[in-house]
Amino acid sequence: MNPREDNRKYHDGRDEMNLADFPISALQRQQPSDADGRKRDRLEFEATRYDPVTHQRVLQRVTLTSSSRDGLPTPADEHVILALLYVAKHSHNFADATVYFAPSQMFDVMGWAPNGRSYTRLRDVLRRLKSLTIRYENAWWDAAGRGYEEEVATGVISAYKIARQVSGPRTANTTPLSWATWTQQFHQSLLNGNIKRLDLDLFFRLKTPTAQRMYRFLDKRFYNTDSVAMDLIEFACGHVGLTESDNVAILKRRLAPAVAELEEIGFLARLDPAERYQKVKAGVWRVLFRRGTPPPPPSTARGEGARQPPAAREGLTPL
DNA sequence: CGCACGTGTTGTAATCGGTC
């Protein structure tokens, strides 16, 4: 809640590779509804990847399904997952499938105010994540098998318990009363080291969900290259999670504030619009991103200028 | 013209602060 002071508190976060690649939430905070005005319980993201075996691009699809009662995940849901990953990393390094947490601790990581409203939000998120199923078609990277699974359906959270904590230390509990358990598939991915470093301080300072999604995705892609170029629609709709539009100008406009913010903080290099967006043919554009040179943190960390996550070596998608 | 692309405007639900 006070990001101004001690703003390097949570820089050593972790992200799961598959979640960095494809969104698991609707980008808009409002729950999308269908023509009948009912809440949708299904969301799809599509992209392609190059298959080195067949030398062709194959379709990747990620389908989210949830109960319409609980609704689809919102950007806040991704925040909670990242906070849980942080707690899991720094408590037992993912060894246990169950993460014990204190809601107040989660609030601090995410920058939520430590009040009852945040508690209900956290509860709603856990409810949604519990009922969420994600189907990956050619999109789930199996770090152990070092390949993409043809089809995998999994969730993230298989069970949870959330306990309201009274303000003030009533008893000095050693283990928090609240916990969440990863699904088997997701936990296996964590155990296989299919993770990367993520600067949560930087992430939670980003203003818009679009900028946050772009940061997670591009930070992964920047691991072994300084520039990323790909199809604009696949990037914007498939990997960032914007709603599809057949008008590319709409997509550019929705990306614009996020691009500007990421340029502002030095994560992305500033590019001319003509260089950023290159027309291939009518309706087909490519978008280009180059890694920027972030200003050195005010205090320390000059030495780790290499900024390479030593733990994250694997699971890098081709192209 | 017809299509691709740019831009102005409005709608909506989550969020947030405040109060009780």
Added chain:
DNA sequence: GACCGATTACAACACGTGCG
């Protein structure tokens, strides 16, 4: 907890322009 009101961020709608 509940309620009110303002703000926000993306989606949807509408329309204009330029070009092959």
